[in-house]
Amino acid sequence: QQQVKQSPQSLIVQKGGISIINCAYENTAFDYFPWYQQFPGKGPALLIAIRPDVSEKKEGRFTISFNKSAKQFSLHIMDSQPGDSATYFCAASMRSGGYQKVTFGTGTKLQVIP
Amino acid sequence: DVKVTQSSRYLVKRTGEKVFLECVQDMDHENMFWYRQDPGLGLRLIYFSYDVKMKEKGDIPEGYSVSREKKERFSLILESASTNQTSMYLCASSPLTDTQYFGPGTRLTVL
Numbered sequence: 001q002q003q004v005k006q007s008p009q010s011l012i013v014q015k016g017g018i019s020i021i022n023c024a025y026e027n028t029a030f031d032y033f034p035w036y037q038q039f040p041g042k043g044p045a046l047l048i049a050i051r052p053d054v055s056e057k058k059e060g061r062f063t064i065s066f067n068k069s070a071k072q073f074s075l076h077i078m079d080s081q082p083g084d085s086a087t088y089f090c091a092a093s094m095r096s097g098g099y100q101k102v103t104f105g106t107g108t109k110l111q112v113i114p
Numbered sequence: 115d116v117k118v119t120q121s122s123r124y125l126v127k128r129t130g131e132k133v134f135l136e137c138v139q140d141m142d143h144e145n146m147f148w149y150r151q152d153p154g155l156g157l158r159l160i161y162f163s164y165d166v167k168m169k170e171k172g173d174i175p176e177g178y179s180v181s182r183e184k185k186e187r188f189s190l191i192l193e194s195a196s197t198n199q200t201s202m203y204l205c206a207s208s209p210l211t212d213t214q215y216f217g218p219g220t221r222l223t224v225l
Contacts, residue, residue, distance in 0.1 A: 009154065032212045043118070043204055043216030044157070089156060093212060099145045099164045100212050106156040 006105030023090035137205030
């Protein structure tokens with residue numbers, strides 16, 4: 001079964017600190033690696049995504065680091081803010097027929113304390 | 115903005131009842147998905163549809179069925195609800211690209 005392993009399950013970070021969430025995958029056919037952010041009472045929403053032909057992608061305070069040889073990728077949140085408190089899901093997807101089959105990690109609940 | 119709406123935010127049903135969860139998207143997306151979200155298990159795909167009247171099983175289809183009679187609407191059906199189907203149900207849609215757009219979820223409790 002295709003799996004995406006995510007850690008840690010929960011994370012507490014002080015305001016201004018760096019939050020790091022790690023994911024690992026097994027299937028080398030995956031070709032798209034998105035991160036979704038979910039606030040309480042809301043559905044997940046795409047935060048940032050990367051393809052395996054680049055090693056890093058940065059959007060504002062959010063950076064994905066991608067290590068193709070190790071089959072690992074991580075989300076870094078710089079200068080973490082209380083408003084970043086949410087559950088974060090990594091995912092890996094590949095094209096299967098006419099759609100993109102997505103496999104999600106188990107989620108990381110991030111709490112940023114003032 | 116893409117909007118995916120789900121018919122109920124909270125639902126309480128009894129064991130053995132037939133349950134319908136509806137999802138509507140307004141962006142003419144080809145693909146629609148149903149997931150369930152449980153603590154520590156992440157999002158698990160139940161069923162998806164890549165066209166009207168077309169459906170494919172996901173990773174955990176047992177105990178569920180789906181219907182897609184119109185492009186914008188995708189229904190999840192629990193033929194005979196059981197307590198182990200108590201969960202958060204998330205609908206998503208996507209065009210023929212990578213990003214999935216999620217609805218707010220339906221928290222279903224089966225007593």
